[in-house]
Amino acid sequence: MRIVSAIVLGLVVLLVTYLGGLPFRLMSAAMASAIFYEWCAMRPGPGPHTAIAGALLAGVMLVMILGQPATILFLVLAAALLVLALHGWMSGAGLGTVAGLGYAAAPALALVHLRADDQSGLFAILFLFAVVWTTDVMAYFTGRTLGGAKLAPSISPGKTWSGAVGGTVFAVLAGGAFAFHENAVHGVLLIALIALVLAVISQIGDLFESALKRRSGVKDSSNLIPGHGGVMDRVDGLMAAALALYLLAALLGGAESPAHALFNF
Template identity: 55%
Template sequence: MTAATGRSNLQERVISGVVLIVAVLALTWAGGIWFRLLSAAIGGAILYEWMAMALPQHRSPHRLVLAVLLAVVLLMLVVGISGTTLLLALAAATILAATHAAYAKVGFWPVAGLAYAGLSAISLAALRGGDWAGLAATLFLFAVVWATDILAYFVGKAVGGPKLAPSISPGKTWSGAIGGTLAGIVAGVIVALWVGAAWGVAAMLVTGFALSVVSQLGDLFESSLKRRFGAKDSSQLIPGHGGVMDRVDGLVAAAFAMFVIGALAAGVDAPAHAFFAR
């Protein structure tokens, strides 16, 4: 790759990233059905890319089964069905998909994709909810994950050093992981203080650290998935970034972790209240 090509790719990556961030923040601020539509779109794109990697083209009947089952769950999400009902619907859809997979002999991975896509969409939508706590929690999540992702990339490029997981993702380094984690913690604390969180700085630090680490594990999981199926990118839907999964792997992992903790503490339908409540 020439220097000019590298600069061009970086510019394309930055422009696409800025456009995506602005669009996502606008939909997050709007909340309601707009954010639920965004969550559903992310879930749908994840399943599409997952099937492209894990399910051969000649398995189109099973592709259709997975798509229809997820579409039902995502439609329920968009119209505002409660989180508990959505989880039950996703569980039922996963069981039906597993039954069909056993009959069609297509293996475990496509069914895992359905569960992964559905949980990603449900976690994001449930966290945002429809109130101030949901907005605050989602902005906190974005700040931690985005700062982690951006600084891990640039610190890793600038500092280099020992590889984090060379057998999974040869480009990632320990310096990038540490730099990204520190950036995620700082960004999370800044946003938490900005929105007026009542919890102490120590809790903000711990939460930011945990979500940053989980987001990087989510990134590694997606890298291992691509390596398993011999894919460089999950798709080419986003210029300079590859696919949707390439952009949201860390986000959906951290969102799921935050959703689980919040659901256990404050209920499935108001997980953000475990972190932000007036």
């Protein structure tokens, strides 16, 4: 079941990424919704506060699905976070659910505006996938082969420094090779440096989710994906890296067309 689920999910994600547009926005919204559901399951808050948060997330996702500009989207998200924070303060619910809303929604908005509807966006997302997946796979195999000191034994006992470094090195090579083959705007070196940042960020995202699960006393974020656990278990590093890539590309080329700062088609 685990292998079948992985193959089916991988093919669906690649197909929807290729299609872009509305299908990609819907997939991103579904991922954000699942992540927020899992966050609330692990860190349950007062019912009314969680219901308000869910309604705010639905509103942000609707604006995203309708294809609004990045500036408007992030302003809507900021307003939603402010409203939820004020309600949490007045009701005594705290800021845990506010953090969950931002954690779920911000990377989804980043993914959508990285992809956009052109070839540059497609290759930006494929670059992201290549770097994050290479980091995950090679960190596992390098760590298993070399062993050594634990990276964060109190959070994720299986991870080692050798795996973290190995995954990062191979991710930089993968990112550089991708840039060499495609039309990288600023050359191979900058794309390789971006791959380095993304590899580190994706592993931090993985550790953050592991810490969240450990604090909540659960092995998986949910059982939404047969044989794999939850959505957060599969995309924790990807979502963190997606937000980082969007911010870096937006600094280079603007918030509305960030992918054009990376690949030119």
